[in-house]
Amino acid sequence: MQIGLVGLQNSGKSTLFHTLSKNSPNLGFSREEALVEVVKVPDERLDNLTKIFNPKKQVNATIEVFDIPGLRMSEDKKVKITPAFLNNVKNNDALFYVIRAFHDESIVHPLGNIDPIRDIKFLETEFLLSDLSLLENRLEKLKKDLQKSKDEKLKREFPVIEKCFLHCEKELPLRTLNLDDNELKILSGFQLITLKPLAIAINFGENSISTVEEEIENIKSKLNGMNVPIIPFFAKIELELSQLNEDEQKIFMEDYGIKESALNKILRTSYEILGLQSFFTVGEDECRAWTIKKNYNAQQAAGVIHSDFYNRFIRAEVVHYNDFIKYGSFSKCKEAGVWRLEGKEYIVKDGDILTIRHN
Numbered sequence: 186m187q188i189g190l191v192g193l194q195n196s197g198k199s200t201l202f203h204t205l206s207k208n209s210p211n212l213g214f215s216r217e218e219a220l221v222e223v224v225k226v227p228d229e230r231l232d233n234l235t236k237i238f239n240p241k242k243q244v245n246a247t248i249e250v251f252d253i254p255g256l257r258m259s260e261d262k263k264v265k266i267t268p269a270f271l272n273n274v275k276n277n278d279a280l281f282y283v284i285r286a287f288h289d290e291s292i293v294h295p296l297g298n299i300d301p302i303r304d305i306k307f308l309e310t311e312f313l314l315s316d317l318s319l320l321e322n323r324l325e326k327l328k329k330d331l332q333k334s335k336d337e338k339l340k341r342e343f344p345v346i347e348k349c350f351l352h353c354e355k356e357l358p359l360r361t362l363n364l365d366d367n368e369l370k371i372l373s374g375f376q377l378i379t380l381k382p383l384a385i386a387i388n389f390g391e392n393s394i395s396t397v398e399e400e401i402e403n404i405k406s407k408l409n410g411m412n413v414p415i416i417p418f419f420a421k422i423e424l425e426l427s428q429l430n431e432d433e434q435k436i437f438m439e440d441y442g443i444k445e446s447a448l449n450k451i452l453r454t455s456y457e458i459l460g461l462q463s464f465f466t467v468g469e470d471e472c473r474a475w476t477i478k479k480n481y482n483a484q485q486a487a488g489v490i491h492s493d494f495y496n497r498f499i500r501a502e503v504v505h506y507n508d509f510i511k512y513g514s515f516s517k518c519k520e521a522g523v524w525r526l527e528g529k530e531y532i533v534k535d536g537d538i539l540t541i542r543h544n
């Protein structure tokens with residue numbers, strides 16, 4: 186899974202990116218080239234399992250974060266999206282708009298002044314126009330092709346593209362359109378931007394820490410109808426904090442009154458908007474967190490570990506993390522009746538510990 190940090194120039198994307206990728210202090214602040222970093226998803230539950238099983242290694246789930254150079258003013262004094270920018274944006278499973286709310290006269294804002302609502306609407310409009318033009322072209326082409334051929338695949342595609350086109354024409358992003366799995370499959374090759382899950386991360390200056398909740402509520406009320414998670418963060422301070430060790434970080438965050446790190450918020454929100462959850466495998470070799478979609482059944486989850494596990498699936502031994510911690514061992518869980526054997530249709534829950542039986 187890859188999430189993209191998208192926004193206008195100087196909104197704090199690269200600063201945020203660096204707080205997420207603290208394990209790679211050598212990453213440059215590139216203004217020209219997009220950078221991808223694999224970020225370890227912290228999970229206290231996995232840390233606790235590692236303490237219990239003492240395996241040779243712990244493997245956290247990972248998520249890829251893509252830092253995309255922002256939109257800037259071109260020579261004709263306009264801020265325009267470029268094909269290269271769009272390509273970078275399309276290349277993600279979910280998007281975070283990174284929006285500037287900090288004030289600093291010495292740092293240029295390509296649209297002139299600080300106005301988070303305007304910036305959010307600017308991005309939404311540009312992406313909507315991009316989708317609209319793609320859908321319009323596709324619709325024209327389908328109309329022509331369907332006059333000549335009776336291809337079943339094209340016939341099925343037409344109403345889906347038309348439905349999306351009419352939705353975008355009403356200035357509504359595609360993420361607000363109800364689409365079933367078949368329709369989504371038909372659309373999957375087009376990389377429509379407003380169909381991607383979205384969250385908004387707003388970068389506040391340090392003197393906003395005490396008022397940030399109010400400011401976020403204010404922004405939400407002005408974005409009525411835009412039903413996406415909105416999270417505040419403090420890029421500049423958090424970059425400094427991310428250089429410290431975990432204990433120091435906690436102390437300073439408390440001092441500043443920052444309740445949760447940008448890293449945690451971004452990852453938690455990514456799981457939420459992408460509909461993801463984690464399950465665990467444990468043992469002497471490794472304790473590991475795996476990422477799956479929320480409605481995955483036991484066989485699909487097994488397939489994430491290994492395709493052989495999918496093909497040769499027999500049953501899954503299941504204990505939930507909370508039960509395991511409560512009872513302390515698999516045998517105690519068996520005695521308590523919380524250890525179960527489940528078939529392939531079992532819907533895996535966030536925090537399940539699985540052992541796959543296969544032949």
Ligand SMILES: Nc1nc2c(ncn2[C@@H]2O[C@H](COP(=O)(O)OP(=O)(O)OP(=O)(O)O)[C@@H](O)[C@H]2O)c(=O)[nH]1
Pocket residue numbers: 192193194195196197198199200201214215216253254255256287288289292388389390391419420421422
């Ligand atoms: N004063 C202040 N400066 C900040 C804050 N956040 C980021 N900056 C500064 O703003 C400048 C731009 O930040 P970047 O993180 O490089 O912005 P960006 O969104 O990656 O910009 P582009 O890559 O050009 O799109 C840097 O000099 C940062 O140090 C903040 O909260 N307060």
Ligand SMILES: [Mg+2]
Pocket residue numbers: 198199200214215216252253254255
């Ligand atoms: Mg940058």
